[in-house]
Amino acid sequence: MNPAEVRALFPILKKRAYMFSGGIAPASTRTIEAMKKHMDWVTNDADDLYLHTEDEMQECRRLFAKLLGADTDEVAMVESTSAGSNLVVDLLTPAPKGSNVVFDEWAYPSSVYPWKLKGRENVQLRFVQPRDGLVHFEDFEAAVDDKTIAISVSHVTPGQGFRHDIGALAKLAHAHNAVLIVDGAQSAGAADINLHKLGVDFYSTTAMKWLMGAGGVGFFYCAEKHMDKYPTRAGYASNGGYDLHKFKFLPSAERFNLGLSNIAGAAFTRPGLEILLETGMKTVEKHVLDLSGYCIAGMRERGMDVITPTEPEYRLGVIAAIMPDAKEFWKFLYDRGVDTYFHGNLFRVDPHVFNNRGDVDRFLEGVDAYQEKGTAAAKAKRKR
Ligand SMILES: Cc1ncc(COP(=O)(O)O)c(C=O)c1O
Structure with missing residues (x-):
């Protein structure tokens, strides 16, 4: 297209x-059709819809992964960008005493606040200051050291429209054994991104903006190499089963799901992903x-x-x-x-x-x- x-x-x-x-x-005609189909399904054959609740969500994960150069197993459907920003901090804490995380002053609040929660006080938060209307890569270089556990940025900042070079930031983070965390709410669906090639470790976004999907639906990308880090919350969906005496996190990013996902939101979200892929x-x-x-x-x-x-x-x-x-x-x-x-x-x-x-x-x-x-x-x- x-x-x-x-x-x-x-x-x-x-x-x-x-x-x-x-x-x-705004809704496309394809989204309107998808929602009509969903409403027809839940109105006339709810039992059948229940049997297929997983399908739409799996398809959204697959399409999102394809769109952003990731594997489906690295992608979870969550409720918002902010939910993903919290998940990543759960994975990285507790952190060793004296650790630091480097942001810039234009970071989105949902990326910063989770670091301020109880038990995370020993992580120092550093903020690079913008100069002359830009956030300079050299200033990140100066702020990062061997105690840095993460660099965390909004790929495109909503208050300025400034776009970071996340490939360069990933290299910088990795050179210090740190990770790169990206809030992609203002980039997913607008930028040509390959998360694998760029070396991004964690990426969170919402479906409702540039991805042309629903509010209340977000995507969380966790690079495969970080699947050895465990979330702090668990539900039947993270275990993939109901046995009270056997609990093991699923090997994929599905482990980040607790319960039934947003099936109406997934129906709304899929057409936008398809339109972007077709384009x-x-x-x-x-x-x-x-x-x-x-x-x-x-x-x-x-x-x-x-x-x-x-x-x-x-x-x-x-x-x-x-x-x-x-x-x-x-x-x-x-x-x-x-x-x-x-x-x-x-x-x-x-x-x-x-x-x-x-x-x-x-x-x-x-x-x-x-x-x-x-x-x-x-x-x-x-x-x-
Ligand atoms: C960069 C950025 N991150 C996060 C959000 C909030 O997204 P969500 O409501 O999905 O948490 C916004 C909203 O404008 C945003 O611009």
Whole structure:
């Protein structure tokens, strides 16, 4: 499929310029069909659905693994990115006294908080500070030492749209016998990623953003070599059986599941993974970078304070700008049929493979109209 064919699958785009993929994915016609099928199944043949609960989940694991260059056995379906970020800390603790973990100041909170829980106080948390709008690899090099047990980053940071070089960070971590932990909530489904080739140790993400799947569904990747580390929670699903007197974690990442998985969420999630695989992640990433580059240029031309780097190697689909009136601007665009995001003084616009330059132009026309409105209001105020 090409991006125009992907676009045709999303009803919302007939009316709106939906550019909030860093938040939540709109439903495609394939997703709507999958959910209808699921509802029909649970309505008319629930017993049969129960017998097949595993199938949809297994298929999602398989598709996700294929999309990100992993083995199915290394992938677990979990409930969120944050759940995966907690799981990895369970696997790495208790850690020897004097250990440290290196983050940067733009890390997502769910990657940091689990290290602050009881019993983990002896791990020092180090934060690399960004400089000149970038997090510099050399600053990670300076922060890491032989007491480092992990480097932990958000592949693409949601507040800036900055993209780390996770291949280089994995090499750095391994050179110190440490591991690389990646929060991929803003990269899975937008970037062409091969987790094996990049050498990533742990990767967590949600299905509901760039993967075009459901909220409440996430994926957790644990590299095969780390299957000797054990989770701290167990349910029948981690054992693969009900014998009270025999417990052994399953050999694959399925051990991270406790009970019945989110079967409605899996039905919702599968079509998005299939669409991305049919399109090919090289095509997806190229399209996303083209649109984000085009959009950033248009925003800068209009004087917007874009904080996302211009260079394609440092960005992906998240475009961030600072505006004191971000909320008002978001509402103005929303009323014109352009979907974006704001939080405090952060404004964001996140184009995906289903968007086109027409959507970006519609957004930029919105910027022009908003600025004209501001100029007219200022003139009227001066006259008064
Ligand atoms: C980088 C990053 N990590 C994690 C999350 C939260 O994801 P989840 O709700 O799946 O835990 C977000 C949400 O925006 C995010 O941008």
